[in-house]
Amino acid sequence: MRHDTIERSVNLMMVLIILAVSIGGLVELIPLMYSSEANEPAEGIEVYSPIRLAGRDVYVREGCYNCHSQMVRPFRSETERYGPYTTAGETVYDRPFQFGSKRTGPDLARVGGRYSDAWQRLHLQNPRALVPESTMPTYAWLEDRPVDPELLTAKLETLQFLGDPYTDEQIASAAAEVEGVSEMDALIAYLQGLGTNRRNRR
Numbered sequence: 001m002r003h004d005t006i007e008r009s010v011n012l013m014m015v016l017i018i019l020a021v022s023i024g025g026l027v028e029l030i031p032l033m034y035s036s037e038a039n040e041p042a043e044g045i046e047v048y049s050p051i052r053l054a055g056r057d058v059y060v061r062e063g064c065y066n067c068h069s070q071m072v073r074p075f076r077s078e079t080e081r082y083g084p085y086t087t088a089g090e091t092v093y094d095r096p097f098q099f100g101s102k103r104t105g106p107d108l109a110r111v112g113g114r115y116s117d118a119w120q121r122l123h124l125q126n127p128r129a130l131v132p133e134s135t136m137p138t139y140a141w142l143e144d145r146p147v148d149p150e151l152l153t154a155k156l157e158t159l160q161f162l163g164d165p166y167t168d169e170q171i172a173s174a175a176a177e178v179e180g181v182s183e184m185d186a187l188i189a190y191l192q193g194l195g196t197n198r199r200n201r202r
């Protein structure tokens with residue numbers, strides 16, 4: 001009977017749904033906000049070096065996440081293929097994280113070190129030179145675009161302001177570090193670092 005009353009009143013139903021969803025949401029969210037496992041870097045996780053940070057921004061700008069996730073899920077089929085599953089503490093320096101759910105291409109969370117730099121470069125220049133059936137776009141033009149040192153310095157300062165442990169020396173020397181570095185180089189440095197700072201890598 002009571003169920004009938006609720007189902008017949010849209011307003012009452014709406015209020016009760018909002019109540020149920022809010023309580024459910026808070027119960028899931030609040031513990032995570034206070035859990036050090038989710039807020040503090042996992043063992044071996046460090047901030048991105050300036051070059052990798054620049055590469056990460058190329059990755060985000062080019063929308064690589066539209067085809068690649070960066071989250072190994074805790075299933076055997078995933079860990080057998082990609083390596084240990086992703087934990088929250090690994091991604092504390094990812095703003096925003098690149099978890100994603102679209103996998104037109106493989107997950108990249110642990111791709112660092114899987115191929116040589118030369119492979120990555122050739123693959124980005126022309127994916128079909130290495131994987132004939134690949135549907136990945138070419139990114140050869142990244143080779144001609146230098147990393148913008150001023151923008152990088154500003155980004156580092158912002159991240160430091162937000163609490164990422166960059167030192168003033170690191171920020172001061174960043175511009176010199178990326179002199180002559182192309183966006184292609186930076187992107188490769190970023191890819192080669194993915195997942196490599198997890199100690200329990202297979």
Ligand code: HEC
Nearest residue numbers: 062063064066067104105106111127131134135136137139
């Ligand atoms: C339209 C979808 C699409 C986009 C966008 C895309 N990729 Fe891919 N990517 C693929 C597919 C499909 C494969 C698998 C075939 C291959 O290796 O080329 C792949 C493979 C890869 C691999 C090899 C992974 C492995 O484990 O073998 C890397 C590394 C990679 N992509 C990096 C990138 C980067 C970096 C970007 C952005 C600059 C990007 N991809 C954008 C579809 C895409």
